[in-house]
Amino acid sequence: MKAERWNQLVKAALRARQHAYAPYSHYAVGAALLTASGEVYAGANVENAVYPLGLCAERVAVFNAVSEGHREFEAIVVATENGGTPCGACRQVLAEFGLDLTVFVVNAQGDVVLETTVRDLLPASFGPDDLPEKRP
Numbered sequence: 001m002k003a004e005r006w007n008q009l010v011k012a013a014l015r016a017r018q019h020a021y022a023p024y025s026h027y028a029v030g031a032a033l034l035t036a037s038g039e040v041y042a043g044a045n046v047e048n049a050v051y052p053l054g055l056c057a058e059r060v061a062v063f064n065a066v067s068e069g070h071r072e073f074e075a076i077v078v079a080t081e082n083g084g085t086p087c088g089a090c091r092q093v094l095a096e097f098g099l100d101l102t103v104f105v106v107n108a109q110g111d112v113v114l115e116t117t118v119r120d121l122l123p124a125s126f127g128p129d130d131l132p133e134k135r136p
């Protein structure tokens, strides 16, 4: 990935992290998703007083991009305080749109802590191809 694009993605993830609404966990997460067409969609975790209703940054970014008509993605940068990696639910949601997605985890300073793929993060996954094409 070109340096300019990389800087744009990391900046977007760190910026989104600043907007995290995490008054309960105090664990702010930001994500920036690069579409195949070269656009960047960001997301932050948004918590709720009814705890289970909170949503992770990665899923906010994916739903944001899909809502704007995107279904093909190249990479996601996830920014956490300490290099924490995407949760299982987010891995599943990312897998829906392709196992080859590159996943970068950066810390609060933007340093890369992990570079991997959804395939490696979610081995033996269940996905769209496991369902019959035509259902009653």
Ligand code: THU
Binding pocket: 022, 025, 027, 028, 029, 044, 045, 046, 047, 054, 055, 056, 057, 058, 084, 085, 086, 087, 090
């Ligand atoms: N969180 C994310 O946003 N992404 C992850 O992959 C891990 C966890 C959020 C959810 C919750 O708001 C807070 O971090 C603590 O779990």
